[in-house]
Amino acid sequence: MIIFCTNQPSGCESEFKLKELKSHLEVCAFQMIDCMHKERGCTARMARQDYMNHLKIDCQFRVITCINCGEEYTMQEKKDHENSCKMQPVDCPNRCGVTNIPQNKLEEHLKNTCTEAWLTCKYYIYGCEFKGVLKLMKSHMSEFSEIHLEMVSKHTTQLEMKYAEAVRLVTDLQGKMSLMETKYEVTDKELRETKEKCMKNEKLLQNLQRMLATRLDVITELEKKIQSTSNKEEINELSAKLLSEHDAVKNLESKVQILEETRFSVPVGGGGASNIGAAQLNNFHSRITTLDKDVGLHSIRLAEQDLRFQILETASYDGVLIWKIKDLSRRKRDADSGKTLSLYSQPFYTSRFGYKMCARVYLNGDGMGKGSHVSLFFVVMKGDYDALLPWPFRQKVTLMLLDQETGRRHLSDSFRPDPSSSSFKRPVTDMNIASGCPLFVAQSVLQDGMYVKEDTVFFKIIVDISDLYV
Known part of the structure; x- marks a missing residue:
């Protein structure tokens, strides 16, 4: 069933099916909508086609920028801001004749250029206490030049004396440093000799430990023989041997204890065992580093595959793109600083085998919208089925910023491609030059x-495919 738009009395001449009424009203130029600054107090209501002019010219709650300091405020706050602006032009309070001085530059003027300002002689650090206006200061500088020279000379003499004293202190410190270096060399030599002795004691300790182990084996055998024999003489003989072995073991244990105390009282560096441990540790570190690199490469590949799956999952094949941009405040800062000038959306299509397209946004504006507007563009991309499609691209394109609060005050703009523009001819590279709206919306809208909730914004791109049969 074909119907007329409900805004026909206001001038809309569109005809469409009944089921398309809701989608048409979302973009109808004659639909009545409220101002986006309604919550701030704006009660204006106007047709969508007059909405942008209202925001730019009529709305008393729109955000404007001070021409002096660049600070943003609403139109209603203009007077209050002008009274408090730090860069508001003022006249010199000393009435020297200079006018239109920014308030934040007034102190610099009074200090350096004002002819009526009260100045201090620039030789005050040398002892001159004269103060006066610029005219008197010039006279003073001329008349007292010799006295100033004497002050500077006296001050220089004092500095030379301090310098001589500093040189003497440096010489003393250099002498002490030389003595410390000599002591360090002697100590280093003694340390190397101690390390060598310690290594020898280490070897001796190992030999004594082996001897002790042998003696312990002998004692164990003797004890077994004592338990197995009943001959008294043999018992006495074995007991005597056992006592002698116990004495030998005690002597060895005392020597081992002395060597162990000597070994642990001196720091030993460069031992064979420590070198082997260090080599093993380096080997483990090398293997761990190699494994980390392999894991990193696999992570990168997984991330690439995940990105491809995300693009495929979010791809649209009906000519409509819903583009969600998260972390808007961070991305806006990156755009303002020039770190990331623009963002590209995921690709979308007019059909499975149709045109491939995407959107591009400049959050800090592009061209004539630079610094003041958000620029939104439509891009025709190189697709797999371009050879089967009619060129140049001729479908109507609608760009929208979605209202996340009521869903009724979307900001939109539409255009039909210029067939002679290279932006809409068959792509020969990955994508054509973007085309769209450099003045899409003012940056204050963001x-x-x-339009912005939870630091997220939604753009919607609609490509008219009603007359497209490919």
């Missing part, structure tokens, strides 16, 4: 909770 500060409104109606």
Whole structure:
């Protein structure tokens, strides 16, 4: 069933099916909508086609920028800001004749250029206490030049004396440093000799430990023989041997204890065992580093595959793109600083085998919208089925910023491609030059909770495919 738009009395001449009424009203130029600054107090209501002019010219709650300091405020706050602006032009309070001085530059003027300002002689650090206006200061500088020279000379003499004293202190410190270096060399030599002795004691300790182990084996055998024999003489003989072995073991144990105390009282560096441990540790570190690199490469490949799956999952094949941009405040800062000038959306299509397209946004504006507007563009991309499609691209394109609060005050703009523009001819590279709206919306709109929620904004791109049969 074909119907007329409900805004026909206002001038809309569109005809469409009944089921398309809701989608048409979302973009209808004659639909009545409220101002985006309604919560701030704006009660204006106007047709969508007059909405942008209202925001730019009529709305008393729109955000404007001070021409002096660059600070943003609403139109209603203009007077209050002008009274408090730090860069508001003022006249010199000393009435020297200079006017239109920014308030934040007034102190610099009074200090350096004002002819009526009260100045201090620049030789005050040398002892001159004269103060006066610029005219008197010039006279003073001329008349007292010799006295100033004497002050500077006296001050220089004092500095030379301090310098001589500093040189003497440096010489003393250099002598002490030389003595410390000599002591360090002697100590280093003694340390090397101690390390060598310690290594020898280490070897001796190992030999004594082997001897002790042998003696312990002998004692164990003797004890077994004592338990197995009943001959008294043999018992006495074995007991005597056992006592002698116990004495030998005690002597060895005392020597081992002395060597162990000597070994642990001196720091030993460069031992064979420590070198082997260090080599093993380096080997483990090398293997761990190699494994980390392999894991990193696999992580990168997984991330690439995940990105491809995300693009495929979010791809649209009906000519409509819903583009969600998260972390808007961070991305806006990157755009303002020039770190990331623009963002590209995921690709979308007019059909499975149709045109391939995407959107591009400049959050800090591009061209004539630089610094003041958000610029939104439409891009025709190189697709797999371009050879089967009619060129140049001729479908109507609608760009929208979605209202997340009521869903009724979307900001939109539409255009039909210029067939002679290279932006809409068959792509020969990955994508054509972007085409769209450099003045899409003012940047102040991105500060409104109606369009930005949870630091996220939604753009919608609609490509008219009603007359497209490919």
